[in-house]
Amino acid sequence: MRLFSITTGWCRQCQKTVPARTIEDGGRIWLERFCPDHGPLRTLIEHDPERYSQSLAYVKPSLNPAGRWAPSFSGCPQSCGLCPEHRQHTCLPVAEITDQCDLKCPICLKPKKASFGLTPEEFRRTLAKLADYEGSLTLLNLSGGEPTLHPRFGEFIEIARQMGVAQTTVSTNGLKLLADPNLRALLARTRTVAALQFDTFDDQVCQKLRGRRLVSEKMRLIELLEREDVPYSLTAVAVKDVNDGELAALADFFFSSKALSLMIQPVAVTGAAGDSFGPENRLTMGETIDALESTSFINQGDLVPLACSHPRCAASAYYFKASETRFVSLKDFLGQQEYLDVTVNRSFPGIDSQGHQAIKNKLYDIWANLDRNSDDSALLDRVRTFLRRIEGRTLTEAEAFELGREAVKSVFIHSLMDEYCFDLDRLIKCCNHYLRADGRLVPMCAQNVTGAQLAL
């Protein structure tokens, strides 16, 4: 038996924090919680102890939040908002602008009777405060509910643009987008990325995950998005024994599409999902990586933990697009250490001066070292084109994103926590924060798992 950490977990029944530990026992990694009233509870968090052990080495300094939004501190997570215990700034603010939705997905993270939302005015106020603390705003995600159902949806995009957000994404089920050409035109014009929920090619599976058979609608929408030059990405919630067998096909589809990124979210059994599925349906980070790697475009070792967050929360791989069918892993491109340096504390690599310089230097290296008679000529041409465009310039964030859309594809795994695997060690390093109407910033998993307990 090995002890990896003593930590603080969550008791589902008591709805409060309890002492916990991460241990290896019987060749598996477990999170064990000790609740005074409900006894010891054990949750599987990884199958392969060696892989788990190695993943812990992916640590880079996090960037503390510049501002603390909680008015007082009585402990983590109850004083969330952010409190002084929090150790990571906001890489991705998420604005849940409406609780309205035209679906009732069994995998939804939100409780069935949740009530939340933002007016454009509240949104502007909290975003301004965040911009003040962060210095600048790179990314923003509009979410819900189904954000496109907000009657003043366009105003949010406009406010984000005015506040200098370099890239806005909209998490969407796509139904309104499919029906409304004006909405698609808005996204295309403002270069807003539609983050489309796309979990399966099988309508029966879709019924299980989304409560409706939506595959043909989604495929039709993707066709329209590509034809109308709407930037989009794919987000799949992965449920063990339901759609985990399709992850490889989803990855292959992604690389053959014009989608900018693929996000896999192993199901977190909290909210409505907690009523539909159990902890046995949650894929571990290792299982998710295994399902994606060794597919047509993703090689073993491409997906590495994001070093500024907890290794059980996020893994990513970035690919330089050498041709329509050839993608070179940025990690191979830069080397592991430089790759980690470039990817930490930011949601999109290469757009700040440090990352930009690292990638630029590497491009010159490749330019200098490529065998010009080899099969690498396509890559060479691509690099040359790229170099011409960035020569002697420091790109604005928006320009860098635009360039990135053409040249880079990314794959993320984002493992959200539920009551079973909730761990303060992970929570304090979270960089995905909900912007709340009351002016607070709350890490997604703190809100989703402990929302009712937050000292408001």
Next chain:
Amino acid sequence: MPLKIPMAGSLGCGPGCDCGSAKDGLLSEIIGSTRAWCQDCLTAEPAFYTSDAGGVFLERLCPRSGARRIKIAESKKWYSSRLSCGLTVNPPEQARPVLRGCPNDCGPCRAHLGRLRLPIFSITNQCQLACPICFTHNRKDRIYHKSPEELERLLDVIEAGSEYLDLINLTGGEPTLHPNLPDLLRRCAKRHFGMVSMNSNGLIIGDNQGLAETIKELGAQIILSLDTMRPEKSLIIHGADIVQSKLEALAMLERLDIPTAILMVWIPGINDDEIPALVAKYLFKGFVKGISIQTIAFTGYHGSRFQPRRRATLEEVENAFGRSGLFDKSDFFAHGSYHPLCYSVAYYLVDGGEKIPLTRLAEAPVLTRATQFGYLMSPTKELTDCLLEKINELWASKSSPVWLGILKKMIRLLNGSQAQASGDLSVDRALGKSINKSGLIKTLTIHAHMDHDNFDLARVATCGDLVPEESGELRPACAYNLIYRQRDPRFWTGPAGACRPMN
């Protein structure tokens, strides 16, 4: 009361904080989590290990006391080398249910992950000294001496808690002040422990040859406290100049060849400049089996008030030994039966003025694994294979005849065959005992106790130094020192409020 926090400002430092200034906004790596005991709130709270250019820290934020940041290692490199792959643990077979969470259910509870390795118990609270560094609480108003009946019950508890023990430790107060000491030692010797050790300040042993001879006859090992040879430092450390008494005790122990371990408290700024040379002077004497360095912990009636309140990390002590030129930092490795922040050990093979650190013969992880089964090292097959391989290497190179000689003696002791490492715990442990008694091996141990400021539940949960109670509980020594002693009227007095209830 919740702590009021400036919206964009920095955190205030709580008592005991090492940072001296607010650290908010700095780049630091969070390298792990734990829980820590808060003496102000009397509860365990989340805590984190962080690292930056200044070292590795235990950080926590208490709503009542503010931020605390205590250094636990000088470098992330050292920390990672000891803790990167998780910590192999060996939970006790019998444990109590977890009711209120560590450290409130000590006994041990099912959250405990360390087996009993070294039982430590006090046989008296009487002492001639009132050392300013003392981490215990000896009440002068009610002198307590453990009765033979209590001892027998205690020994039963110890035996029930473990299959085989390398040693047990009797402590005090000053154990030689116990009126029936020979009887107690005799009763301990009748049980099946590898060794009975007893702490002493040496004041009586030095001039009472009769008692010293009795101790020798009963086969007990003396753990002599020896912190300084400088009278002015003795005043600071012990409140009295007892240097001459220490020299007399050492002379008596050497003359009678009583197996002795020396215990030195490492006090930064007071005696840290003196210790490596003292260790070099005494460790290789025939009667000295080992030396244990304890980093100062600010607990107990006197110890909690001691100034300067500066802790030393294990790595800091290792570095100091390295800098002394008398030892090497690489001699040390993590003891496999304890948390790596609690114990660091060096083993030396010695013969005819030569010393070979075991880390020169086997990789540190091999040695750590060889200490997973008890307080002393076990001759595991992996370790004996390493030694045999080294013999072959030396034989082939013909480069170090002295080393070869020492190694051959060692292997002869192991009876010349890996087969001796049988996998049978009692056989292996007995073999370990004979090696340790041979004088061929010397141990240098650095042991860090915890106090309120650095009380880390990961260390408590893996502790094997347990304090037995006649009523059956076995409690980690630091949990006992900080929390449970307060409930024992034999060892605790003071205003009613001083004996605070648990939460």
